[in-house]
Amino acid sequence: MEVPYELSAYTRVLKLASTPGWGEFSQVSLIAGAGILLIGLMGFIIFLIMSVLPGA
Template sequence: MEIPTELSSYIRVLKLASTPSWEEFSQVAKIAGAGILLVGMIGFLIFAIMSFIPGA
């Protein structure tokens, strides 16, 4: 493991990276939020079904 080689590759990646625009950030946040809500709703539906089925 050569530290100078890895460090230079990390620096190269950081130089290429840029902060997202507000529109891009907003779109990613909306998609992530929708995914979180979808997973939560699926979990709640499974919980509700399991609580109504006796002996499950």
Template sequence: MNVPYDLNSYIRVLKLASTPSWNEFSQVSKIAGAGIILIGFIGFVIFAIMSFIPGGV
């Protein structure tokens, strides 16, 4: 089996990674939540439009 990277490269990446601060975590959570709500709203609008079209749903 040909392994392109050895274990040391993964360990180096894990050492560089850090735990986000509370402000950073909350900002990312708000953006992700807004994206989920936006996608759900777009899906609901498409469903509502398709339900008025005869034979849509």
């Protein structure tokens, strides 16, 4: 894979990129937060199962 070192290649990408609006940012933040909470909840449930099973 060849990495372009020309400045024009980078400026073209920066021209295509745009700053997200508040609505898009908040939607992405909510989805990411829900994913983090879901993964944490799954880890906590696995922790509870693993701490209860050895004592049974």
